[in-house]
Amino acid sequence: MTAPAIELKGISKAFGPVQANKDISISVQPGTIHGIIGENGAGKSTLMSILYGFYKADAGEIFIKGQKTLIPDSQAAIRAGIGMVFQHFKLVENFTVLENIILGAEHGAMLNSSLGNARKELKHLAEEYGLNVNPDEVIENLSVGHQQRVEILKALYRKAEILILDEPTGVLTPAEADQLFRILDRLREEGKTIILITHKLREIMEYTDTVSVMRRGEMTATVKTAETSPEHLAELMVGRKVLLRVDKTPSEPGATVLDIKGLRVVDEAGVERVKGIDLTVRAGEIVGIAGVAGNGQSELLEVLGGFADGTGTITMNGESLPLSGHGADGQARRAAGISHVPEDRQREGLIMEFAAWENTVFGYHHSPEIQNGLLMDNKGIYTEAEAKMQRFDVRPPDPKLAAKNFSGGNQQKIVLAREIERNPDLLLIGQPTRGVDIGAIEFIHQQVVNLRDQGKAILLVSVELEEILSLADRVVVMFDGHITGERDAAHTNEKELGLLMAGITDTSAVANGNGGNENSTQEVPADG
Amino acid sequence: MDKMPKWADIVLIPLISLFLAAFFSALVILAIGENPIEALKLMVDGALMRSAGWGYTxxxxxxxxxxxxxxxxxxHARLFNIGGEGQAMLGGLGVALAxxxxxxxxxSLAILGASVGAACFGALWALIPAYLQAKRGSHIVITTIMFNFIAAAILNYVLVELLRPVGAMDPASAKFPEAVHLPTFQDMFSTEGSKLFRGAPANVTFFLALAACVIVWLLMxxxxLGYQIRAFGHSESGALYAGISPVRITVIAMLISGALAGMMSVNTTMGESERLILNSTEGAGFIGIAVAxxxxxxxxxxxxxxxxxxxLYQGGAELALWTSIPRELIVVIQALVILFTGALDNMVREPLEKLFIAMRRRNA
Structure with missing residues (x-):
């Protein structure tokens, strides 16, 4: 057996009292795709940051190709043949592809010779790995998928033998993700080693050779992918059995609650983001809006939530809602029976510096039942917050703790507790499980389904197709501000939705019963 | 989990910062050839050891x-009001008119009336920058600074052209009538046998200030309203989501801020000079930034x-009076205090946090 491409022995790292990595040992064989999976805060990113020289481990050793290697900074990591593709790209937006590639690797004082060499090298790489990008295109004109290719090219240009990708598919359409994995396959064939960090079980199952599971800073298992199952991995991640599918009965939709006609939204920069959509949501159903981020879904939620202006008509329970000016703010929307779990809980749904108990009335601070004369009934709010946190299993159940000190999943539970317990007629819910760990996802999905079963209307926006497919009763796909299609969630699949998400409305080739056979393992969405 | 106990955050860090400021002030005093220990003794003696000193402090x-x-x-609304000086100046005008x-x-009625006058004028002076910030996005730091100069010019004009009694030479209003003279600490606390706070300007307005502290605490x-102001200050996007109007909160927070700054003039104009004079604020509007x-x-x-x-103000005056340390040195000391307690906060905080974490780990 050849020496492992990377071997970590006993890596530990603490941030103050938090032990982010505890005695982690892992060995990655060359020419394989090795997945690392774990909940948020399990220590995946910390481990990779140690490997890339951003953090210094408190203890432990790193071996590259059998050689003990010190990695004090990212330059050393690059010299050791490690390349990293971050979740948030580190590209200079107004530079060309070529300029970005040589950035930090220029030779000599003048750029010309570097650029010329890079152009040749880039052509070579493109041929070898099928990584086609126009070298003279400016980054900001490239699609997200192509920007990611530039990141990969940057690493390869620096002679990376080991490529680390951190949540690479979070921002990609399904088609772009497929292309990415084809590229990764090709890289593996050429003998490169790939470490894939993700929380998506499906990607792990489909594309990796081996997988390591992290939980609470520890490496709980390393297994051959072929010998494991999604359920087993989820259990290893969370430490208990997890229900990966949403447990729900078919919906029984009632009267129309929300009726949108010809809605248009123009953003602050004057760009039209929603281009005339019609949509209804009935009582007792979950309508899921699928689409790649940035195709108008956020703006739709903002108008419905009362913090962006729009034109067109929206009726709620038969009453027309104003779409701009007075009476179109968040307070008016709440009064109309709309609750809103916003897409970005940290910037919108919570005041991070406020204590949890203060956040449990955020947006409802005018409610008469929490006033005590001129003052707010802080004691009452606190007591109620304690009970809410119990009911929604917020951990730790300490109302005094500032919102920023809770994990993503528990922050989301605080928002959900607040919005759901208002007993709204319509719940808007954006990216309900973004950055939320598997254990909490199960709970959050169950709460949403419970609300539906009480006969409430729910409008769900998510960029996670699996989530839409498993949670929604009806799926509406948005592309470039338009609705490109509507499907019954029980009779569609990822391929079909993927085409709609890319703006292709002719999906007869992949619709269920026609071309869905090759994809049969994916009909029941795993993961939540 | 918080990185260190609350008492360390609230008490220990300011104390260490103060000590550092004092240390460097001592170096400066040494450098100009004076004895820092003597200087400190003089400051403490002059400001804290006699009741009259306290009266000034x-x-x-x-x-x-x-x-x-x-x-x-x-x-709290994340608005940096640098215009306290101008708002206080115009607050003085409100006091004088009342x-x-x-x-x-x-x-007792007059102080209420004067407070309302001061608050209204101060608030009015904050309203314009607030409106410009909320509606037009003109940065409040810039506009409030400019409004300080405009306030000074207006006050100058009003005093010279309108309020100056006929025949008077200095730009000041007429003396206020006897009935509105506020009781000083000397009036309030002296007994037959012993005169306390002799000649010191501290007056009943101090208690008004204490009440203002309580009211502001309750409000915030x-x-x-306080909930909305703080929420807006922490996150404007959050405020929008919750249906809190940024325009409304910006204007209200600045009105309250301006009113409080204006009320300072009750102390200086009504309590001390008993007429409206130029520059009665003496930079207190800016010191307010350091104090906050x-x-x-x-x-x-x-x-x-x-x-x-x-x-520091009173001790500094004592220094200038009794030593050859110039009055300006006290500005240096104040600057050091601001530097260490405000700007260099993290210099003390970070090592201290590490220390607490290390201690906790050893105990765990």
Whole structure:
């Protein structure tokens, strides 16, 4: 057996009292795709940051190709043949592809010779790995998928033998993700080693050779992918059995609650983001809006939530809602029976510096039942917050703790507790499980389904197709501000939705019963 | 989990910062050839060891409480109100008009009337920058600074052209009538046998300032309005989501801020000079920024910081009086205090946090 491409022995790292990595040992064989999976805060990113020289481990050793290697900074990591593709790209937006590639690797004082060499090298790489990008295109004109290719090219240009990708598919359409994995396959064939960090079980199952599971800073298992199952991995991640599918009965939709006609939204920069959509949501159903981020879904939620202006008509329970000016703010929307779990809980749904108990009335601070004369009934709010946190299993159940000190999943539970317990007629819910760990996802999905079963209307926006497919009763796909299609969630699949998400409305080739056979393992969405 | 206990955050860090500021002040005093220990003794003697010294210290502190509260209220809405100086100047005009043109039967009514006048004028002066910020996005730091100059010019004009009694040479209003003279600490606390606070300007306005601390605390942490101001200050996007109007909160927070700054003039104009003079604010509007910074924008912290700065002001005056240390040195000392408690906060905080974490780990 050849020496492992990377071997970590006993890596530990603490941030103050938090032990982010505890005695982690892992060995990655060359020419394989090795997945690392774990909940948020399990220590995946910390481990990779140690490997890339951003953090210094408190203890432990790193071996590259059998050689003990010190990695004090990212330059050393690059010299050791490690390349990293971050979740948030580190590209200079107004530079060309070529300029970005040589950035930090220029030779000599003048750029010309570097650029010329890079152009040749880039052509070579493109041929070898099928990584086609126009070298003279400016980054900001490239699609997200192509920007990611530039990141990969940057690493390869620096002679990376080991490529680390951190949540690479979070921002990609399904088609772009497929292309990415084809590229990764090709890289593996050429003998490169790939470490894939993700929380998506499906990607792990489909594309990796081996997988390591992290939980609470520890490496709980390393297994051959072929010998494991999604359920087993989820259990290893969370430490208990997890229900990966949403447990729900078919919906029984009632009267129309929300009726949108010809809605248009123009953003602050004057760009039209929603281009005339019609949509209804009935009582007792979950309508899921699928689409790649940035195709108008956020703006739709903002108008419905009362913090962006729009034109067109929206009726709620038969009453027309104003779409701009007075009476179109968040307070008016709440009064109309709309609750809103916003897409970005940290910037919108919570005041991070406020204590949890203060956040449990955020947006409802005018409610008469929490006033005590001129003052707010802080004691009452606190007591109620304690009970809410119990009911929604917020951990730790300490109302005094500032919102920023809770994990993503528990922050989301605080928002959900607040919005759901208002007993709204319509719940808007954006990216309900973004950055939320598997254990909490199960709970959050169950709460949403419970609300539906009480006969409430729910409008769900998510960029996670699996989530839409498993949670929604009806799926509406948005592309470039338009609705490109509507499907019954029980009779569609990822391929079909993927085409709609890319703006292709002719999906007869992949619709269920026609071309869905090759994809049969994916009909029941795993993961939540 | 918080990185260190609350008492360390609130008490220990300011104390260490103060000690550092004192240390460097001592170096400066040494450098100009004076004895820092003697200087400190003189300052403490002059400001704290006699009741008259306290009378001055608390007089200055009263000003700083008002301006400190003003800055901190605006700061909770993440608005940096640098215009306390101008708002206080115009507040003085409000005090003067209330005192000169209304026939008050008793000082207790007059102080209420003057407070309303001061608050209204101060708030009005904050309203314009607030509106420009909220509606037009004109940066409040720039506009409030400009408004300080405009306020000074207006006050100059009003005093010279309108309020100056016929025949008077200095740009000041007429003396306020006897009925509106506020009781000083000397009037209030002296007994037959012993005269306390002799000649010191501290007056009943100090208690008004204490009441303002309590009211601001209630407002910020116990009312809907305070809740909305703080929420807006932490996150504008969050405020929008919750249906809190940024325009409304910006304007209201600045009105309160301006009113508090204006009320400082009750102390200086009605309590001390008993007529409206030029430059009665003496930079207290700017000291308010330091006081709010050091007091962590909490009314209790503002109170303590205001007393500290009152001590520095009074002690500094003593230094200038009895030694060859120039009056300007006290500005240096104040600057060092601001530097260490405000700007270099993290220099003390980070090592201290590490220390606490290390201690906790050893105990665990």
């Amino acid at each position: 608390l007089y200055y502190a009263t000003n700083f409480i008002f301006t400190g509260l003003a800055v901190s209220v605006a700061f 005192c000169l043109y209304i026939d008050w039967p008793h000082w 942490w116990r009312t809907k 910074l050091m007091g962590r924008n909490h009314p209790f912290g503002v109170l303590l910081a205001a007393i500290l700065f009152g001590f």
